[in-house]
Amino acid sequence: xxxxxxxxYQERYKxxxxxxxxxxxxxxxxxxxxxxxxxxxIWEFNRAIIDxxxxxxxxxxxxxxxxxxxxxxxxxxxxxxxxYIPQEIPVILDxxxxxxxxxxxxxxxxxxxxxxxxxxxVNPLMGKDVIVPLLQQxxxxxxxxxxxSNPGAQDFFHNADLKHKVPQWLKQFDESRxxxxxxxxQVADLQEMRKQMPGRLFLVPGVGAQGxxxxxxxxxxxxxxxxxxxxxxxxxxxxxxxxxEDYATAAAKAAKELxxxxxx
Amino acid sequence: xxxxxxxxYQERYKxxxxxxxxxxxxxxxxxxxxxxxxxxxIWEFNRAIIDxxxxxxxxxxxxxxxxxxxxxxxxxxxxxxxxYIPQEIPVILDxxxxxxxxxxxxxxxxxxxxxxxxxxxVNPLMGKDVIVPLLQQxxxxxxxxxxxSNPGAQDFFHNADLKHKVPQWLKQFDESRxxxxxxxxQVADLQEMRKQMPGRLFLVPGVGAQGxxxxxxxxxxxxxxxxxxxxxxxxxxxxxxxxxEDYATAAAKAAKELxxxxxx
Numbered sequence: 370x371x372x373x374x375x376x377x378y379q380e381r382y383k384x385x386x387x388x389x390x391x392x393x394x395x396x397x398x399x400x401x402x403x404x405x406x407x408x409x410x411i412w413e414f415n416r417a418i419i420d421x422x423x424x425x426x427x428x429x430x431x432x433x434x435x436x437x438x439x440x441x442x443x444x445x446x447x448x449x450x451x452x453y454i455p456q457e458i459p460v461i462l463d464x465x466x467x468x469x470x471x472x473x474x475x476x477x478x479x480x481x482x483x484x485x486x487x488x489x490x491v492n493p494l495m496g497k498d499v500i501v502p503l504l505q506q507x508x509x510x511x512x513x514x515x516x517x518s519n520p521g522a523q524d525f526f527h528n529a530d531l532k533h534k535v536p537q538w539l540k541q542f543d544e545s546r547x548x549x550x551x552x553x554x555q556v557a558d559l560q561e562m563r564k565q566m567p568g569r570l571f572l573v574p575g576v577g578a579q580g581x582x583x584x585x586x587x588x589x590x591x592x593x594x595x596x597x598x599x600x601x602x603x604x605x606x607x608x609x610x611x612x613x614e615d616y617a618t619a620a621a622k623a624a625k626e627l628x629x630x631x632x633x
Numbered sequence: 634x635x636x637x638x639x640x641x642y643q644e645r646y647k648x649x650x651x652x653x654x655x656x657x658x659x660x661x662x663x664x665x666x667x668x669x670x671x672x673x674x675i676w677e678f679n680r681a682i683i684d685x686x687x688x689x690x691x692x693x694x695x696x697x698x699x700x701x702x703x704x705x706x707x708x709x710x711x712x713x714x715x716x717y718i719p720q721e722i723p724v725i726l727d728x729x730x731x732x733x734x735x736x737x738x739x740x741x742x743x744x745x746x747x748x749x750x751x752x753x754x755v756n757p758l759m760g761k762d763v764i765v766p767l768l769q770q771x772x773x774x775x776x777x778x779x780x781x782s783n784p785g786a787q788d789f790f791h792n793a794d795l796k797h798k799v800p801q802w803l804k805q806f807d808e809s810r811x812x813x814x815x816x817x818x819q820v821a822d823l824q825e826m827r828k829q830m831p832g833r834l835f836l837v838p839g840v841g842a843q844g845x846x847x848x849x850x851x852x853x854x855x856x857x858x859x860x861x862x863x864x865x866x867x868x869x870x871x872x873x874x875x876x877x878e879d880y881a882t883a884a885a886k887a888a889k890e891l892x893x894x895x896x897x
Contacts, residue, residue, distance in 0.1 A: 496785020496786055
């Protein structure tokens with residue numbers, strides 16, 4: 370990292386005045402037929418998607434699972450992808466890791482020092498040991514799962530009241546180093562999350578394929594348009610807008626539409 | 634996987650009558666100087682460790698973080714390691730993943746179909762969506778974090794009562810497909826976990842470097858020696874028993890000691 374995520378994000382937002390995060394969930398068997406024959410299909414696909422969508426992206430977010438699913442070639446695609454993304458656009462690796470301190474140091478080395486992501490997502494279940502080693506990486510940033518919107522979120526976030534306990538717990542960490550993943554399919558939940566965490570940066574998945582309501586989400590972007598506190602992620606809605614040969618053009622169009630809709 | 638984890642584990646236990654899981658936390662900068670010059674130090678180290686300890690191992694458990702920390706070469710070391718471990722010894726990939734269904738399908742493909750691990754560890758925070766896609770992989774097995782023993786375990790396992798809620802929640806899943814990670818540094822906790830989950834297979838870290846009491850842990854192995862329900866993991870205590878040129882011999886000795894101490 371040449372600069373901190375926080376600085377990079379603020380600068381990028383000032384430039385674009387929009388909240389779009391393009392999710393690179395580049396699952397091999399969903400890629401267009403026209404890239405399947407190339408030496409490294411995920412990388413081939415991502416390069417075209419980045420070229421097509423970068424003018425509308427406040428951030429990019431690859432999800433580790435889809436790269437590991439293609440083995441060594443997939444991890445190579447991830448490295449190539451992160452280094453290809455223009456320096457001024459922050460990269461958030463979605464990996465939802467969470468382990469004891471010595472193991473988190475391993476992940477910090479892997480994802481910040483080696484891969485050179487600007488931020489990662491983390492799972493806070495194992496408590497502060499998950500976060501502390503990450504903060505030791507200068508300029509790093511992590512988004513902790515605070516409330517997800519998948520059906521299974523009932524099991525612990527709702528039924529064990531973690532949707533209140535995690536935001537309370539997050540207060541011990543600086544807002545310029547730690548954000549929150551907040552699911553968007555239930556607007557009432559998002560409203561409550563914002564009430565609990567007024568100044569924290571939210572990474573909001575689920576606006577596209579998972580069915581969140583964009584206009585409602587934007588109401589909770591922040592109190593002031595000068596101080597953006599939200600990244601709205603769309604993955605499949607952008608990158609798989611078409612799976613024909615026009616996939617890059619279709620992705621550009623979908624990204625632009627979300628970009629316009631997310632204008633401050 | 635040629636066979637289910639559950640079958641492989643039972644057979645291996647019958648053969649050895651001991652509970653040792655050798656944790657391959659092969660952190661590059663901790664490896665002996667004598668392997669640092671080789672083309673792939675982690676793989677070089679692991680091969681010698683596997684040769685030295687396999688006769689005492691009911692399972693092996695590599696932790697994903699330490700492989701990703703060495704980039705592409707590290708992931709290659711992980712693939713070589715898993716394929717080098719003798720077929721009859723189950724391999725548990727410690728990755729503590731937990732995400733929505735489509736992403737978990739990606740991890741299932743990565744770790745079971747491609748890497749050919751027999752089991753993985755998972756983080757249950759996002760609820761049943763974490764588990765269901767894994768069960769679709771025939772013969773697969775996962776260990777869900779039920780109670781960890783790191784300092785940060787206070788934050789949610791204890792303070793949000795997840796140490797009761799997770800075991801309750803696990804009841805919906807078959808014991809031949811889902812086990813539990815249970816930290817061992819507090820024996821009273823382990824006793825309580827066993828009371829809540831009498832028949833479930835426990836993966837118990839923290840007996841070596843993390844300071845758990847072995848004799849106490851063994852009391853909760855199971856009600857019957859015929860029906861083992863515990864794997865006792867030691868990582869650093871075995872693999873880094875020496876960091877001199879005698880590292881493999883020292884690892885064999887440490888593994889044998891734990892093996893004898895864990896005899897049923």
